[in-house]
Amino acid sequence: MIEKKELTEFTKEELFEEIKNIGEKSFRAKQIWQWIYFRGITDIMEMSNLSLSLRQKLAENYTITRPKIITEQISIDKTHKWLLEFKDGERVEMVYIPEKDRGAVCISTQVGCAMGCKFCHTGSQKFTRNLTVSEIVGQFMVARDAYKEWPSPINETRYLSNIVVMGMGEPLNNLDNVVKALNIITDGDGIAISRRRVTMSTSGIAPRIVEALQKTGVRLAVSLHAPNNTVRSQIMPINDKFKIEEVMKACQEYQKGDHSRYITFEYLMLKDLNDNKQHAKELISLLKSYKLKATFNLIPFNPWPGCGFTPSNPKTVEEFSKTLEDAGFAAPVRVARGQDILAACGQLKSKNKEK
Ligand code: SF4
Incomplete structure (x- = not known):
């Protein structure tokens, strides 16, 4: 039996090409696109403005699959976490972090x-493998299903208003699929999440930063976590490959000519490692020397068994934030969400038994 092709694996251009190749007019591709990404249907036979024969032909050869929900947990603060499984049995977690009238899906x-x-x-x-385009897009569609946000809201009142590409994995190490997936998610005829509401976070793969942002138009967040190479190399092995200076130059290049592109620097507060006043001052001079428009996101550390790090005490975090803010950088302290269900930053795992 021939395996059916996954329709959500195609970019818009690829879908148009595919539909042309099976002998259909290109406006059919646009209709199919809207059924999948504007209406959120998963049954090809529901595409009621296509002829029955075309629907049958499509259903014989194509499919629209969602990742399978293995478990779902909702925290006391309403943070929602899913463990999702793909066709080959591999699993990832996804988290929705609601605010009052909007929210971000990670x-x-x-x-x-x-x-x-x-x-x-x-x-x-x-590391096991990269996710495919359809597996990346499919995650967000699972969240849309759960909050019944189909058809895509045409005004700005959306509960699932933002996307952060900050879950499991380094997006710039799966660049082609991530670029395609984000271009699908932000396409105006379908899911239509605004590009400025999508943030892609990298651990600092410097040579791919500019390319990734140019190809997607989304916002950039960098996991910095240290003000200098000595500290950063202790906690992030990638720093031995791409030093802070290379990351900063890439950020500078990304911001060139468009200072509305604020960069978020994620900074995990680790006791006695990166959290004293001198570290804050080093950070300030680092960013000023590269003339970067940036905000900091100070993240209280969520310890996990065997991690070997201790969270900074809250007063130290407050002082750190104040030093940065006095120098003109916004530096809010992130409120940890979903702690009771291990949904916070860096806590995602893919196997149920490892939670
Ligand atoms: S923070 Fe975790 S998920 Fe992100 S790049 Fe580092 S190891 Fe990977």
């Missing part, structure tokens, strides 16, 4: 992660 791009950041629970699980 999606994964790889099964496991090869970057090995020392503070990250996800990074302690070895």
Whole structure:
């Protein structure tokens, strides 16, 4: 039996090409696109403005698959976490972090992660494989199904308003699929999440930063976590490959000519490692020397068994934030969400038994 092709694996251009190749007019591709991404249907036979014969032909050869929900947990603060499984049995987690009238969905791009950041629970699980385009897009569609946000809202009142590509994996190590998936998610005829509401976070794969942002138009976040190479190399092995200076130059290049492109620097507060006043001052001079428009996101550390790090005490975090803010950088302290269900930053794992 021939395996059916996954319709959500195609970019818009690829779908137009595919439909042309099976002898259909290109406007059919646009209709199919809207059924999948505007209406959210998963049954090809529901595409009621296509002829029955075309629907049958499509259903024989194509499919629209969602990742399978293995478990779902909702935290006391309403943070929602899913464990999702793909066709080959591999699993990732996805998290929805609701605010009052909107919220961000944190999606994964790889099964496991090869970057090995020392503070990250996800990074302690070895890299297995990249996610496909349909597996990346499918995650967000599962969240849309859960909150019944189909058809795509045409005004700005959306509960699932933002996407952060910050789940499991390093997105820039799966660049082609991530670019395609984000271009599908932000396409105005379908899911239509605004590009400025999508943030892609990298551990600092410097040579791919500009390319990734140019090809997607989304916002950039960098997991910085240290003000200098000595500290950063202790906690992020990637720093031995791409030093802070290279990352900063890439950020500078990304911002060139468009200072509305604020960069978010993620900064995990680790006791006695990166959290004193001198570290804050080093950060300030680092960013000023590269003339970067940036905000900091100070993240209280969520310890996990065997991690070997201690969270900074709250007063130290407050002082750190104030030093940065006095120098003109916004530096809010992130409120940890979903702690009771291990849904916070860096806590995502893909196997139920490892939670
Ligand atoms: S912080 Fe991100 S890049 Fe680093 S190990 Fe964790 S998932 Fe990978």
